[in-house]
Amino acid sequence: MGARGDVRDRWARARTWGAANPWAVDGGLALLVQAAMTMPFVVPRPAHLEPATWTAYGLMTLTVLPLVARRRAPMAVLWAVLATSALYTLAVDGPGQPLPYTGLVAVYTIAALSVVWKRVVTAAVLVVAVPVSVWLNTRSARELTFSLFVFGAAYVLGRLTAARQRAQVVEAERAAARERARIAREMHDVLSHAVSLMVVQAEAGPVAVRTAPERAEAAFEAISETGREAMVQLRRMLGVLREDPGAGGPPRAPQPDLGELPALLDRVRAGGLGVVYETSGGVRALPSSVGATVYRIVQEALTNVVRHAGARTASVRLDHADDRLTVLVRDDGRGPRSPAAAPGTGHGLVGIRERAAAHGGSVTAGPGPGGRGFEVRVLLPVPSTAEVGS
DSSP: OHHHHHHHHHHHHHHHHHHHOHHHHHHHHHHHHHHHHHHHHHSOOOTTSOOOOHHHHHHHHHHHGGGGGTTTOHHHHHHHHHHHHHHHHHHOOOOOOSSOHHHHHHHHHHHHHSOHHHHHHHHHHHHHHHHHHHHHHTOOHHHHHHHHHHHHHHHHHHHHHHHHHHHHHHHHHHHHHHHHHHHHHHHHHHHHHHHHHHHHHHHHHHHHHHHOHHHHHHHHHHHHHHHHHHHHHHHHHHHHHHOOGGGOSOOOOSSOOGGGHHHHHHHHHHTTOEEEEEEEEOOOOOOHHHHHHHHHHHHHHHHHIIIIIOOSEEEEEEEEOSSEEEEEEEEOSSOTTSGGGSTTOHHHHHHHHHHHHHTTOEEEEEEOGGGOSEEEEEEEEOOOHHHHHO
């Protein structure tokens, strides 16, 4: 697996370099074609034929030179190849070629890069040029059939390359859209959670100032701590957006994991909501993406409790099983009687469902036991410990 990954990485780097240096790539391709077309000049010719001359070799080289500009002006390159090839055939008695290399490269490039009308013109030119070339050479049906086949194959290969490139562009756009959606969810979770806690604490502050100054001081400290934590997480996200992929340093993850869950619960408790945290089953390592998802799910569920439930207490339970993890968040608040708390509505529950679905999980949300309060239950499939460590 590691060797294949290294090969893929090298190939990806080579393609990136090629995209940044098209002249170098096309120059290398021209040199490769030149080497292939040189072979008949170095192989001894039959005794009844004149030896190859430098003039013939120079004219052959002239047919290859236009390929250096094949991507900038593919139609012009095709006309130049046809003209120089005709000059080579008519002006000198040079060695023949087993394949029409330059013409094949020109046709492939037009099929891969050019618009429809240029491809139609190319097809029309080939219908005329190929029979004429065969008539000037061997006048055999075999050569005609072979030439039409190889030019048709070059055209089809060019169209397949164009289709693959379009698919890559579409996939890149989809990946960018998914990344924008992910960042939007992260920003929503961080800001919604922090602002909700700070609003609750700020509203309780004036009352505490008059009745219990020490509680007011704790509330203001909690506001400050919540704001600082939100700023830290936002900086981490923005750092990832600004990060240079070629810098070579370790990537910075914008998402926290399960290790930071107790600190999250402490911040919620500081806002006045009693939170009980429990785990059951064989607690084990989780993939970082799953850990981050669980953290964000708990964060969003508790944010909904603070904003909508009017609850005094909430509980967070993680049940670890062999092949799944169950996340259960309950509160003793007003339940789903108000539109704001109705199951499946609002950005919070939508975000929770999207996060769970990204890992093949499911979400149920509704009244708690006995119709009291509200609960969110998330079921996430998780890989084995061996798969996490690999």
